[in-house]
Amino acid sequence: MPTSVGSSRWSTSAPLALEVWTCPELTALIFQFQQGVPGSFLPLAQSLHMYRQCPPLLMDSFGVWMSCHTLDDLKRFCRLCLHLVSAPVMDQAAAMGHLPALMLLHTLGVDCSSRAMNLAAKEGHLDVVTFLHAHRSEGATTSAMNWAAEYGHFEVVQFLHRHRTEGCTKGAMTRAAKAGHLNIVEFLHFHRNEGGYRDMLHGAVAAGHVHVVDFLTSYRKQEPCSPLAMDDAARLGHLTMVQYLHSHRFEAANGHAKVVQYLLSNKSHHVLKPALALTSSAAAGQLKIVQKLSPFVDAKACRDAVVAAAKHNHFDILEWFHQERPDVVDKVRRKLYIQGDTSNVSTALARVAASIAQEQ
Secondary structure, eight states, X not given: OOOOHHHHHHHHHHHHHHHHHTOHHHHHHHHTTSSSOOTTTHHHHHXXXXXXXXXXXXXXXXXXXXXXXXXXXXXXXXXXXXXXXOHHHHHHHHHHTOHHHHHHHHHTTOOOOHHXXXXXXXXXOHHHHHHHHHHOSOOOOHHHHHHHHHTTOHHHHHHHHHHOSOOOOHHHHHHHHHHTOHHHHHHHHHHOOOOOXXXXXXXXXXXXXXXXXXXXXXXXXXXXXXXXXXXXXXXTTOHHHHHHHHHTTHHHHHOSSOOOOOTTSTTGGGTSOHHHHHHHHHHTTOHHHHHHHGGGSOHHHHHHHHHHHHHTTOHHHHHHHHHHOHHHHHHHHHHHHHTTOOSHHHHHHHHHHHHHHHHO
């Protein structure tokens, strides 16, 4: 039977086509000239389209993708899908500190927002902040310096102060003080006039940042502080802070409110709430603080401290009370027995009592 012209053409071209499609290099070259998105880029393209009205989700999606792809991948994606690349993408590149990606997007004319510099400052990416300042006009907000101060990025704070006009708020010094960034607190004090919020000194005291408190009480005597700050410092075990406040007569240095005297002195109960501090310290497992506070409270406060320590399984504190105040522990156990208590408080007390009995 004679072969038709069409079938003859197919029989000769099929092997050639097969050779082309089985050659990876040639296939990749052909696809470079085709419209469409490669499979590896498809999830990002879908996310950028889906979350175009929700910048935070869009930024997260791009951040995840960029963390496992190269700059060349980004170049190719932009060549294929530049219409999907919007301001949040550039903002995220700035937040990640990915300067090459940021420069690429800038060259391609991609928009960004003030979030870019704000987030770069927050993460301490000085090179990105510098680039945005020199080449972009979106600027920043006061959040840039506030965040840089909070997270201890001193060089970024200096740059923003010297080269930008957005400034900061009282939050900058307040957050830096609470985080213990003395160099930033000093810089803001000597170079800016925003000051801090009313809880700044309280936060530094409660966090145990003696060096910051020393600076604030020396140079910013007008800053108020609540007596409860001492309770917070004691609860968190910052005994050095307690000793500092006593030895430096903190209540006189404040000049605004009568603050606590030395927690361990025999006059501490006139200023503090030692019962509250004792219970909080016991719950937090601060044995040294418990030992120092217990002489200044009554038996009821000691019983509350025993229960607090038992609830949190601080056996060293329970053992100390067993040895120093057995009457308090016995009364707590009797009360729990009468109430039919079966909680972990009774269990913890029984465990400590058995351990002490074995040692004896």
